[in-house]
Amino acid sequence: xxxxxxxxxxxxxxxxxxxxxxxxxxxxxxxxxxxxxxxxxxxxxxxxxxxxxxxxxxxxxxxxxxxxxxxxxxxxxxxxxxxxxxxxxxxxxxxxxxxxxxxxxxxxxxxxxxxxxxxxxxxxxxxxxxxxxxxxxxxxxxxxxxxxxxxxxxxxxxxxxxxxxxxxxxxxxxxxxxxxxxxxxxxxxxxxxxxxxxxxxxxxxxxxxxxxxxxxxxxxxxxxxxxxxxxxxxxxxxxxxxxxxxxxxxxxxxxxxxxxxxxxxxxxxxxxxxxxxxxxxxxxxxxxxxxxxxxxxxxxxxxxxxxxxxxxxxxxxxxxxxxxxx
Amino acid sequence: xxxxxxxxxxxxxxxxxxxxxxxxxxxxxxxxxxxxxxxxxxxxxxxxxxxxxxxxxxxxxxxxxxxxxxxxxxxxxxxxxxxxxxxxxxxxxxxxxxxxxxxxxxxxxxxxxxxxxxxxxxxxxxxxxxxxxxxxxxxxxxxxxxxxxxxxxxxxxxxxxxxxxxxxxxxxxxxxxxxxxxxxxxxxxxxxxxxxxxxxxxxxxxxxxxxxxxxxxxxxxxxxxxxxxxxxxxxxxxxxxxxxxxxxxxxxxxxxxxxxxxxxxxxxxxxxxxxxxxxxxxxxxxxxxxxxxxxxxxxxxxxxxxxxxx
Numbered sequence: 068x069x070x071x072x073x074x075x076x077x078x079x080x081x082x083x084x085x086x087x088x089x090x091x092x093x094x095x096x097x098x099x100x101x102x103x104x105x106x107x108x109x110x111x112x113x114x115x116x117x118x119x120x121x122x123x124x125x126x127x128x129x130x131x132x133x134x135x136x137x138x139x140x141x142x143x144x145x146x147x148x149x150x151x152x153x154x155x156x157x158x159x160x161x162x163x164x165x166x167x168x169x170x171x172x173x174x175x176x177x178x179x180x181x182x183x184x185x186x187x188x189x190x191x192x193x194x195x196x197x198x199x200x201x202x203x204x205x206x207x208x209x210x211x212x213x214x215x216x217x218x219x220x221x222x223x224x225x226x227x228x229x230x231x232x233x234x235x236x237x238x239x240x241x242x243x244x245x246x247x248x249x250x251x252x253x254x255x256x257x258x259x260x261x262x263x264x265x266x267x268x269x270x271x272x273x274x275x276x277x278x279x280x281x282x283x284x285x286x287x288x289x290x291x292x293x294x295x296x297x298x299x300x301x302x303x304x305x306x307x308x309x310x311x312x313x314x315x316x317x318x319x320x321x322x323x324x325x326x327x328x329x330x331x332x333x334x335x336x337x338x339x340x341x342x343x344x345x346x347x348x349x350x351x352x353x354x355x356x357x358x359x360x361x362x363x364x365x366x367x368x369x370x371x372x373x374x375x376x377x378x379x380x381x382x383x384x385x386x387x388x389x390x391x392x393x
Numbered sequence: 394x395x396x397x398x399x400x401x402x403x404x405x406x407x408x409x410x411x412x413x414x415x416x417x418x419x420x421x422x423x424x425x426x427x428x429x430x431x432x433x434x435x436x437x438x439x440x441x442x443x444x445x446x447x448x449x450x451x452x453x454x455x456x457x458x459x460x461x462x463x464x465x466x467x468x469x470x471x472x473x474x475x476x477x478x479x480x481x482x483x484x485x486x487x488x489x490x491x492x493x494x495x496x497x498x499x500x501x502x503x504x505x506x507x508x509x510x511x512x513x514x515x516x517x518x519x520x521x522x523x524x525x526x527x528x529x530x531x532x533x534x535x536x537x538x539x540x541x542x543x544x545x546x547x548x549x550x551x552x553x554x555x556x557x558x559x560x561x562x563x564x565x566x567x568x569x570x571x572x573x574x575x576x577x578x579x580x581x582x583x584x585x586x587x588x589x590x591x592x593x594x595x596x597x598x599x600x601x602x603x604x605x606x607x608x609x610x611x612x613x614x615x616x617x618x619x620x621x622x623x624x625x626x627x628x629x630x631x632x633x634x635x636x637x638x639x640x641x642x643x644x645x646x647x648x649x650x651x652x653x654x655x656x657x658x659x660x661x662x663x664x665x666x667x668x669x670x671x672x673x674x675x676x677x678x679x680x681x682x683x684x685x686x687x688x689x690x691x692x693x694x695x696x697x698x699x700x701x702x703x
Contacts, residue, residue: 087509087511089511090511092509092581092587093510093511093512095586095587095588096504096507096510096511096587097504097511097512098588099500099503099504099587099588099591100500100501100504100505100516102496102497102500103497103498103500103501103556103561104501104516104519106497106552106555106556107519107520107523107556109541110533110537110552110553110556111522111523111527112523113536113540114527114528114529114532114533114536115526115527115528115532116528116532117528117529117531117532117533117535117536118528118529118532120531120532120535133535133539133540134539134540137535183424183427186420186423186424187420187424189411189412189416189417189420190417190420190421190424191411191417192421195421195424195425196424198428199424199425199427199428201686201689202427202428202431202432203424203427203428203431204685204689204692205431205432205435205681205682205685206431208612208616208681208685209616209678209681210616210617210618210636210677211618212616212618212636212637212639212640213616213636213639213674213677213678214434215643216438216639216670216671216674217434217435217437217438217674218434220434220437220438220441220454220671221434221437221454223453223454225453226449226453226454226667227453227454228437228453228454228455228456230453231452231453231454231455260430260431264431268692268693269693272693282410283410286410292410292412295410324619325618325619329640332643332647345530348529348530348531349530352530352531352534353623358531358535361529361530361531362529362530362531362532364529365528365529365530365531365532366529368529369526369527369528369529370526373525373526376525
């Protein structure tokens with residue numbers, strides 16, 4: 068193994084060309100890519116300097132402009148913003164919600180679509196499979212705003228379908244948007260409803276790409292369906308599953324703002340189970356104009372996510388050297 | 394038809410290797426149920442939107458309303474200057490955004506796919522880093538509003554989402570794997586510039602990937618509401634896209650409900666009725682629901698291109 072690596076490296080070295088000159092062709096390509104590079108710098112790189120918010124006590128100085136206020140006149144406070152953040156009583160709850168929901172979403176978001184993808188490729192009728200696949204893909208194209216109206220049609224206190232059913236069966240109407248105990252389940256259900264079809268299609272595309280001769284030889288060796296699934300399909304799905312897994316773990320500190328803010332109608336009574344980091348950042352920014360906390364949280368989110376992404380990638384590569392994102 | 398679906402496949406190998414008929418029936422049932430669960434809310438909201446006000450006041454939202462009426466759509470048509478305007482906004486943002494997004498992603502994708510490009514390494518890093526690290530919401534908001542002065546403009550809803558690392562990588566992978574080298578060489582020999590090669594030789598044979606990314610962008614822009622929430626304030630209602638109209642209606646209602654004492658019956662009456670709100674939802678959803686089955690294959694194709702490691 069080691070020797071192989073060395074050999075490859077030894078061969079590669081002489082092939083590598085010397086740094087070429089910058090040709091006319093390169094100039095044309097550079098010009099062609101200029102708008103996109105400008106976009107990247109303007110909308111991705113310039114905001115990166117905004118992390119200084121997290122270490123400053125930003126105060127706008129009238130008449131002096133934003134940049135002057137931020138870099139010159141606002142005071143450096145070191146890690147004070149983070150200290151305040153961790154002293155705030157809500158923060159433990161916010162982290163619990165963010166990470167907790169995400170772990171559940173990752174587990175369901177991988178097992179369910181993989182199982183369904185394997186099942187749907189087994190159906191006798193291609194037509195039924197095609198129609199069902201198309202149908203469950205729909206929620207992927209809908210926005211959380213629209214979905215929040217769907218949910219409202221079912222859960223509205225006085226007119227919702229669920230309450231009408233409960234009342235008609237002699238029960239008592241439930242104040243859905245005021246009772247936090249139902250929402251962890253509701254949120255998991257709604258999120259699964261929106262995302263499973265899309266993931267299923269991703270896995271299906273991989274499964275239909277698997278070489279049929281593998282299954283043929285398995286059948287000749289007497290393997291049944293169950294053994295084929297675990298022996299061929301699942302191992303061949305592993306690279307896709309691990310890419311999905313790594314990406315999800317990398318964003319374990321960020322949540323879908325639309326799900327937790329729009330779908331719950333920003334209801335204050337539900338805040339214990341619906342406030343995640345993104346909701347907190349948004350509210351601190353828009354409702355209380357607290358730039359320092361919200362950017363401290365955002366920085367934390369970004370850094371932790373980046374670290375986790377790298378760790379997850381290393382772990383996945385340890386388990387299976389063929390998989391991994393980079 | 395039904396019988397045919399249940400029959401064991403007859404073609405070659407599949408005859409020997411398929412699930413039992415009972416398992417097949419069970420799986421079919423599961424998927425039909427899932428499909429129904431997925432479509433039920435859409436159908437439900439549609440039925441609400443064509444129910445009459447009276448029957449909703451009486452029975453609440455129901456799959457079987459006592460009375461049907463198209464009143465809500467008529468009102469929608471009458472309030473053209475607000476709803477119609479926001480519909481035009483949504484369409485405009487979607488078209489312009491998709492166009493800009495396609496130009497941005499395809500050009501960089503093409504440049505990165507050229508094996509001998511001088512700054513390929515640098516550009517790749519420039520592209521990957523934003524995927525790993527970002528300045529966060531606050532920084533983005535402050536930069537967009539204070540430096541670029543995008544607040545309360547259409548550009549605030551268009552520019553920030555026009556490009557993404559993922560789209561560029563999909564483009565690059567497509568160009569890398571499918572463009573025949575000969576075409577670009579022949580263009581160069583004929584003395585064409587890279588811009589000309591790109592627009593006249595590369596783009597015409599890259600329609601699948603253009604369609605894929607174009608559709609990604611189209612659906613994203615059509616569904617865009619967060620940009621409007623951040624950057625458009627309530628004094629600029631003429632800029633609202635449809636999605637945000639839905640949010641602002643909801644906001645106004647809960648605001649009025651909280652301050653009931655201050656608002657008379659009349660002002661509550663001016664709000665769009667329930668059926669009308671659901672009718673707006675349908676205006677948003679119907680174009681998607683009617684078109685996505687035809688475009689679906691591009692999405693699946695795009696995903697598999699993107700999944701190729703690069």
